[in-house]
Amino acid sequence: MSGSFSTDTAEGGNQFAEIILTGKVGSALSRILLAESISPGDAPSYELCKLLFSYHPLGHKMAEAPINMAQSQAREISIPVSGEERLKEAFDREWAAHGDRAGGDALIRNAKTQSRIYGISSLVMGDRNRPNETAQQVDWFGLPEAAPYFTILDPLTTAGSLVLDQDPNSPDFQKATAPRVGNKVYHPSRCVVIINESPLYIEWTNSAFGFVGRSVYQRALFPMKTFLQSLITDWLVTVKVGLLVYKAKAPGSIQNNRIMQFFGWKRSQLKGGVSGQVLTIGEGEEIMSLNFQNLEGPAKFARDNALKNTAMAASMPARMLEQEELVSGFGEGTEDAKQIARFIDRMRLEMAPEYSFLDRVTQHRAWSPAFFEGMQKDFTEYRKLDYKTAFYHWQNSFTATWPNLLAEPDSKQIETEKVRFEAVVAVMKEMAPLLKDQANRAALVGWAADEVSSKRKLFSTPLVIDEQAEADYVAPEPPPLQPDVGDGADAEPQVERA
Numbered sequence: 046m047s048g049s050f051s052t053d054t055a056e057g058g059n060q061f062a063e064i065i066l067t068g069k070v071g072s073a074l075s076r077i078l079l080a081e082s083i084s085p086g087d088a089p090s091y092e093l094c095k096l097l098f099s100y101h102p103l104g105h106k107m108a109e110a111p112i113n114m115a116q117s118q119a120r121e122i123s124i125p126v127s128g129e130e131r132l133k134e135a136f137d138r139e140w141a142a143h144g145d146r147a148g149g150d151a152l153i154r155n156a157k158t159q160s161r162i163y164g165i166s167s168l169v170m171g172d173r174n175r176p177n178e179t180a181q182q183v184d185w186f187g188l189p190e191a192a193p194y195f196t197i198l199d200p201l202t203t204a205g206s207l208v209l210d211q212d213p214n215s216p217d218f219q220k221a222t223a224p225r226v227g228n229k230v231y232h233p234s235r236c237v238v239i240i241n242e243s244p245l246y247i248e249w250t251n252s253a254f255g256f257v258g259r260s261v262y263q264r265a266l267f268p269m270k271t272f273l274q275s276l277i278t279d280w281l282v283t284v285k286v287g288l289l290v291y292k293a294k295a296p297g298s299i300q301n302n303r304i305m306q307f308f309g310w311k312r313s314q315l316k317g318g319v320s321g322q323v324l325t326i327g328e329g330e331e332i333m334s335l336n337f338q339n340l341e342g343p344a345k346f347a348r349d350n351a352l353k354n355t356a357m358a359a360s361m362p363a364r365m366l367e368q369e370e371l372v373s374g375f376g377e378g379t380e381d382a383k384q385i386a387r388f389i390d391r392m393r394l395e396m397a398p399e400y401s402f403l404d405r406v407t408q409h410r411a412w413s414p415a416f417f418e419g420m421q422k423d424f425t426e427y428r429k430l431d432y433k434t435a436f437y438h439w440q441n442s443f444t445a446t447w448p449n450l451l452a453e454p455d456s457k458q459i460e461t462e463k464v465r466f467e468a469v470v471a472v473m474k475e476m477a478p479l480l481k482d483q484a485n486r487a488a489l490v491g492w493a494a495d496e497v498s499s500k501r502k503l504f505s506t507p508l509v510i511d512e513q514a515e516a517d518y519v520a521p522e523p524p525p526l527q528p529d530v531g532d533g534a535d536a537e538p539q540v541e542r543a
Contacts, residue, residue, distance in 0.1 A: 074096045074099075074100040075273075078101070083270055085267045086267075088250070088263055088266075089260060089266050090252060091201060091251065091254070093266075094162050094163055094252045094260050097162075097262050101269055102276070103269060103272060103366060106365070107161075107261050107355070107361065107366070108161045108162050109154070110365060111365070111392050112396075114385075114389050114450075116153075118447065121448055122136060122443070122444075123444045123446070123499075124442050125499075126439060127426055128424050128427075129506075131419075131420065131423075132411075136407055136412075139407045140403070143403065143406075145194075152403065153168070153399045155197050156239055157396055157399065159199050159239075162260060162261070162262075163252045163253050163260055164240070164241050164242075164252050164253035164258040164259050164263075165200050165203075165239065165241065165250075165253045165255065166197060166198060166199055167203055167224045167236055167239065168236060168237050168399060169196050169224065169231045170183070170193050170235045170236065170406065171195075171196065172193055172194075173192035173193075173194055174192050175191075179229050179230065179231045180223075180230045180231070181232055182232050182234045183234045183235055186409065188406065188409040188410050189415070193406065198226060200255070201254070202226050204255075205254070206224050206230075207221055207224055207238065207253075208254070208256060208257075209256045209257055211247055211256055213246075219244045221238035223236070224238065239398075239399065240257055241260070244256055262359075265359050268351050268354035268358055269351075269355055271347070272352065274347075275351055278344050279344075282340065282344070286337065287334075288334065292331040352366050361388065362381070362384050364381050364384075365385060382451060385450075386450040386451050390447075393447050400445070408436075408439070408443065417435055417436070463503065465496070466496075469496045472493075473489065476489055477489065483515075484516045491510055491512040491515075494508040
């Protein structure tokens with residue numbers, strides 16, 4: 046962005062100078078956002094949303110920063126069965142291989158970001174071995190032999206297929222169905238359609254080409270334009286802050302070349318002067334800089350309001366756009382930190398369908414029949430199970446939870462788990478004597494084992510107990526009591542000693 050000045054303006058002829066913004070980088074954004082036609086309530090088009098994300102200083106942060114913060118902590122995977130570590134290692138290895146080794150998190154981040162930019166996006170899966178079978182349902186147990194690939198589709202590539210049905214009597218009313226790209230249709234089992242905000246009845250979204258969600262820029266378009274004006278103010282201040290004003294006595298009415306050369310020589314001396322040198326000026330002359338002391342307040346006020354209005358329009362905490370450090374960290378649980386943490390928790394909930402889709406793909410790819418054979422060799426309890434039974438057992442035991450953004454220190458977490466473990470022990474002591482049925486006693490032992498396995502700060506490995514074996518266990522009968530040798534008739538009489 047560069048500036049030039051022109052004195053031929055409509056406001057007052059030679060009395061005003063006009064600032065013209067030119068330059069190749071960002072020139073399209075300058076022409077659009079600085080246009081007078083943009084007013085409060087205007088909806089951005091597909092092209093404008095792309096320009097905002099690419100060029101506007103706040104565009105990338107509004108669309109992607111919340112997702113980056115939500116993914117700043119890895120999910121905690123738990124599979125409380127035998128061989129848990131082996132299962133987790135295989136899952137993590139396959140998760141990192143998605144998207145040509147970009148990783149599942151990167152795929153979800155890019156898909157979610159595009160939905161926030163335009164209002165809708167799609168994450169689809171195909172098979173390199175069968176590229177023309179996208180319309181068929183996924184053969185989940187055939188995924189280990191497949192060569193899956195993932196593609197992120199923006200609304201321009203799926204235009205016409207994700208308009209959303211507006212018939213209230215239709216079973217697909219305002220529901221996203223199978224996306225179509227050219228002559229290819231993707232089966233619903235092969236894709237997940239991500240809509241930013243809920244669609245409204247007969248509310249067309251220009252940036253998404255359908256009656257779908259809305260771009261994160263839609264309500265913030267005018268505040269984002271205002272923010273660009275504050276950048277122009279910063280640029281002007283930076284350009285003018287080093288300007289020196291030389292107050293000299295005005296020459297007489299007759300100016301000759303010698304007088305003009307003298308004033309030019311004085312200005313050149315002032316321009317070339319540096320620290321350590323002495324400059325002589327006349328008694329009635331004065332040198333000063335421009336006074337910006339009255340500019341800081343209004344400029345900062347306008348800039349802060351533009352940021353806050355943009356954040357409010359995007360339903361984001363303003364502190365995320367202001368780039369200011371929190372007074373205290375997330376661990377202290379300040380009000381600003383709590384507000385951001387609640388926003389990130391909501392973002393994680395919105396990303397649950399994408400993670401559920403990729404989790405299922407990863408499980409079928411990682412826990413393949415070949416992997417199951419290795420588990421059977423190392424763990425005897427799997428030798429009596431078939432592959433699908435074991436797989437569903439692992440899948441039903443799979444949980445992935447996000448850690449709390451307001452993370453407590455390890456010492457505090459260990460102390461909390463210790464209190465919970467003591468409570469489990471107390472329940473066992475009180476309940477075990479009251480239960481006479483072996484099945485109920487086995488259920489109690491299984492519950493205690495699950496509670497112990499969930500305390501990963503105290504115990505690194507899970508406690509696995511076979512509840513059915515405990516319920517079927519029958520204690521052996523105790524042996525009959527043998528008579529005491531001293532009680533028989535043939536016992537040798539005791540001799541009393543003095």
